[in-house]
Amino acid sequence: MSETSRLPDHMTVIGSYQGLPITDTRSLVEAELPLPELRPHDILVHVLAVSVNPADVKRRAGAPTAETLTVLGFDAAGTVVAVGPEATGYAVGDEVYYAGDVSRPGSNAEYHAVDSRIVGRKPVSLSWAQAAAVPLTTITAWEALFDKFKLTSDSTGTLLVVAGAGGVGSMLIQLAKRLTKLTVIATASREESRDWAYSLGADAVVDHSGDLATNVLDEVPDGVDYIFSPYSKGNVENYAKVAKTFGEVCAIDGHPDLNLQPLMQKSISWHWEWMFTRSVFQTADITDQRDLLDRASQMFDAGDLRTTLTTELVGFTAENLREAHQLVESGRTIGKVVVVRP
Structure with missing residues (x-):
């Protein structure tokens, strides 16, 4: 030493x-x-x-x-x-x-x-x-995008970032826009949160305080390819509605009673990201x-x-x-x- x-x-x-x-x-x-x-x-x-x-x-x-x-x-x-x-x-x-x-x-x-x-x-x-x-939010966002979703600089499609003004969401928006070709849809409920997400590069921002699935599909009727989820409990059915067939979800929050069954018919993949x-x-x-x-x-x-x-x-x-x-x-x-x- x-x-x-x-x-x-x-x-x-x-x-x-x-x-x-x-x-x-x-x-x-x-x-x-x-x-x-x-x-x-x-x-x-x-x-x-x-x-x-x-x-x-x-x-x-x-x-x-x-x-x-x-x-x-x-x-x-x-x-x-x-x-x-x-x-x-x-x-x-x-x-x-x-x-x-x-x-x-x-x-x-x-x-x-x-x-x-x-x-x-x-x-x-x-x-x-x-x-x-x-550091923590950068590592979490990076691993979600590139280790779990396996994205590259040529990747296209649509990414839904739930809570885009949060710590991880803020880095996820930036990394996705700088290092991939994805369209990024963030969620936020307050005007200052929406403005923040747009300032980081989000292509669109939808309200998550009401009917999340309806609000997302109003913006992207065909659905999304990837979903980043920091708030999974109570949202799995919403994710099943807005994700395309064979879509992917990456979650950073764990709940012992989380029911992933709604994702099965669309063959939606679920990833866990824990940076530790x-x-x-x-x-x-x-x-x-x-x-x-x-x-x-x-x-x-x-x-x-x-x-x-x-x-x-x-x-x-x-x-x-x-x-x-x-x-x-x-x-x-x-x-x-x-x-x-x-």
């Missing part, structure tokens, strides 16, 4: 001892913990900004009561301060961004140990906050996440992608993280909420 003698023995972290409503000041608290020990492929990052995703909110709300603090957080941007013995491609001082690993302590910490194989080089053109807004699969199971292609983040970084710097940061809270405190969680939990945020060190 690279020289760490200048680093402190302990660090400040923010986490939870139990699942509580975000309005409770005990829902997220600050604590002191020893610096993490690095695994062979790890790098140690001085975290300068983090974003809050729906996954963070769900993990906090469902945290078990325990004497040991659960350190939350996935998305992060920061500088490398130490390198594990088998970590390659990074040196102390490098600027990075990444989405972390759900099976390890999170990024809401002063210093964070993360597997270097799922870390990308921070886009030079983005601030720390702008960079921290995008590679890191949790240490798959042979784990470095694909590093590669796609590096590719995205080049696209951000070239102006082909834009950050989805919309709210920046300055000050790495439990109070600010509680506010960020509350904003995301409201379900009315557009883009991403980020907490950044001053």
